Amino acid sequence: MSQDAEDILGGLRASPLFAPDFPKRARCSIAAWALLPEGERRALDQASGEAMERARTAYRPWEEGVRTLGKARYTPAIPLLAQLWRDCALMPVRASAGHALLAMDDPAAYDTLESLIEDREAISIHLGIRAVFRRNPLAAFDQFAPLFTAQDITAVTIGHEALSLFVPSIVLADGTPCWIESEAPSWFKQDPRWLALCAGLCRDERLGDPARMALCHADPGSALPALEAARAKRPPPPPPATRAIGDLVARYRAGDHLGTWREARAFPAIAGDLRAEIAALAGETMLRTARNVALISERLQRAGWQSLGFMRTLPEPADAARIAAIEQMTGARLPPSLDAFWRVVGGVSWVWDCDRGAGPVVADLPLAGIDTDALLIEPCSTIESFCFEVWEEQKDVVHPDLIGPFRLELAPDRLHKMQVSGGPPYAIELPFPGADPLFRQEDHALPFVDYLRDCFAWAGFPHLKHHTDQAAARRFVGILGRGLEPF
Structure with missing residues (x-):
């Protein structure tokens, strides 16, 4: 095998992967990536696309050769594999190089992987951990x-991935859990500090998911005492604010749209007279939103736009019972902003139906072919039956702290809107005791009302903000968004 491995190594050295003009991977840290605008992110990713175009019909033997070197634990290949791991823009080959380094079980290989643990690519973080x-x-x-x-x-991203190592990657049909690292359950058990850490993080907004899931697969005899000890240390939540501010609605009607919502969001939890006042504020907000939805829907319809579902779904009398059922399931009232959206606006979908072909050109803009992240918010009528089964399963756990927030999925992500495999749906986490929850998984993670504002600033197609260099995009926003009400 040694000679075969040396031949593979020589072939890789002589391959176009190491040619001076072959595209090189642009390195970028997690922190730096988070600050980059979308255009600069696309520019950094360009090398990967160029590399695949150049090597589309040739890369398979290189990928297989790298895998073979890893399986053989051929340590003389470590410097070459390290170079591919750091610089190769051809993703299948780079991924194989990373896995080959991990398989080497060699300090130099581990050094290489750990050196990129803060890299923005998920595979770099994963293999480094x-x-x-x-x-x-x-x-x-x-x-x-x-x-x-x-x-x-950076800390949250790496911490989340580190805890995820203790979570099964798949569960077989017979219910057997399987971990991507077969030794992960024993690692978790060997060091009891992981158990105590996860118990303490169960209610953490960013790390709670992997912490809870790791504990669900831990020995209950150890997990339950750890959960009780963490609960005993946790301070009780502050009581909700109940005293009304008194002038939110009047100020909102006078034009203080941003200030009133900023003040409403300042309360972590609301009830009583304050909740009633904020509910009235939300109602005023959604009246304006509904008129904007109706206006844009009419303009799109006249232009021949065929959306995925109804452009506007009006509220139904049955929605009140549906909302009550969701509140009973989650044990808390819906946040006022979403409650008002469902009761006043209903639902909206301006996502182009790809089965209808390329779509019309609106204001000289071929909208169906652009990643616009068109506004879509599911109406209440489509949510209830979909989510309840998933939520019921969450309640069947051994300890209440292992029940995570209920994710109310309100829209597909921007790639699924283009009928391309993408990420998790945009969602709101319940219960939410305040006025206006974050719209999660969407790029900006804005409060729900601010997300709607951002959408209407771009006539319902918020990713057009990345196409402002096109005159047609600017003209489209100007025409379709003319006369919209500020809210």
């Missing part, structure tokens, strides 16, 4: 522990 554990699982907690108290995006 696995290298830390494989090198010394008993020392891994000390290395990762500072991440779980930090608040920056």
